[in-house]
Amino acid sequence: MDFFQLLVSGIANGCVYGLIALGFVMIYKATEAVNFAQGDFMMLGAFVMIGFGNSGYWGLPFGVAIVLTLVVMGALGYLIDRLLLRRVAGESQTAIIILTIALGFVMRFIAGIIWGHSPQSLENPLAGQELRLAGITLGMEDVAVILVTVALTVGLFFFFGRTKLGLAMQAASQNQLAAYYMGIPVKRVQGFIWALSGVVAGIAGILFATKGSVDPTTGLIGIKAFAAAVIGGFGSLPGALLGGLVIGIIEPFASRYMPAGYSQIAPYALLLIVLVFRPSGLFSQLRNKKV
Amino acid sequence: MSDALLKIQNVESYYGPIMAIRGVSLDVEQGQIVTVLGANGAGKTTLMKTISGVMDPEKGQITFDGVEIQGMEPHKVVAQGVVHIPEGREVFPLMSVNDNLSLGAYTRNDTANIEQDREMVFSYFPILKERRDQEAGYLSGGEQQMLAIGRGLMARPKIMLLDEPSLGLSPLLVQEIFEILRRLNAEQKVTMMLVEQNAAIALELAHVGYVMEVGRIVMHGSADELMQSEDIQNFYLGVQEEGVREERRWKRKKTWR
Structure with missing residues (x-):
């Protein structure tokens, strides 16, 4: 039953990658900018949660800490768009990319100054608990991560498909000019998307912190999540999640069944294979525009 | 004047x-x-x-x-x-015809009247009613133009x-x-x-x-x-x-x- 346990922990890791990838793709689709600070966003979310929830800091009740963390992360996402990104709108892609990379560095240092550079973990009610099912032992944290991700996916699906703001976000990402013509305040909608991706990064951070320890360089797993987004076909939300799952599942299996070191390479090897054989990603939504 | x-x-x-x-x-x-x-x-x-x-x-x-x-x-x-129906249709390609029409009414909040207007649009463009659940990107050029006009009408301009x-x-x-x-x-x-x-x-x-x-x-x-x-x-x-x-x-x- 080794196999099954590897699979579950792989899926749980994959959920975190998938959620970060989701943030990449949401912002890319809506604003055509790639937010390379998305991984650091996640790291910051984890630390904010630790800051609110851990007994060494504010020690607030777990539920309250979660709500506050999501509020803070949403506000941060919105402010980054409002104060920084909107000023470089219309500049070259390079300028935007460099800005977001720099933003990542800033977040890493700020996190280091506030919470220190040594790894910390989140005190949570699930720590150390196990779920036994038909002879298989699963970490309660892994199960919770998977359940939360599923719930969030369903929630986002309904949000984008059914609500007016969700539809407007889709519209702004599919055809920005037409969105203007429909009377959609595109810039404000983009601000909301940044806020939403901040919230998603916050959730990813909380999930990550329940599974393991966090330090200011944790955000570098954003690179793996970026690979996940590309594998999924940068531009498709379900693709981003699935890409994250694929990478999450490959890692533990590569480290279990392949020589040492291969688990680090495996995700990028897969990325190369996908780019060679299906350059637009596994789940691309690209379609030629009719004239 | x-x-x-x-x-x-x-x-x-x-x-x-x-x-x-x-x-x-x-x-x-x-x-x-x-x-x-x-x-x-x-x-x-x-x-x-x-x-x-x-x-x-x-x-x-x-x-x-x-x-x-x-x-x-x-x-x-x-x-x-004032509703602008742009050159080249500019529909939202990955969304259904219905969602495209809903977005046309983005600036409005009178739900009942919006549904009435949707029916009005369908009565002028019956083909859109047939295709209401299809993605707009799959419509023909003429149907996309009809959708663009219908979407404009949804704003009750x-x-x-x-x-x-x-x-x-x-x-x-x-x-x-x-x-x-x-x-x-x-x-x-x-x-x-x-x-x-x-x-x-x-x-x-x-x-x-x-x-x-x-x-x-x-x-x-x-x-x-x-x-x-x-x-x-x-x-x-x-x-x-x-x-x-x-x-x-x-x-x-x-x-x-």
């Missing part, structure tokens, strides 16, 4: 350093269909974009229903009741700005769409401003016409007057007088030059 629904006065717009509109004035009265004719690059689309707020004019005044709208944010212009609705469509489809536009004007009292290269069909539909060349209005009058005008016949409708030799055409000068 001050009671015109849309009043444009001496508007100048630039693309960077290039002056695309050089002082245009025109009026659209309530209930009218006004067409602006002109060749490629005459500035027709720029004029539309300037009205809908996607571009800001450098000079001049645009008054709509008593409110000055020049330089306003596009979503605020839509809220005033006081005026529709139609940019080249005939673009890339078969003559038969163009006839069909213009017939629907005529009915919309007659039955729903939708005021329209129509930009076209297909002068014949545009003048047939419109009440009043303006002719634009290199950023200026060079001629205007009732659609009938324009249709009778020799210049329009020669340069926009392609009518050939009998016995006129081919070379004569390029020797002739337009009266406004």
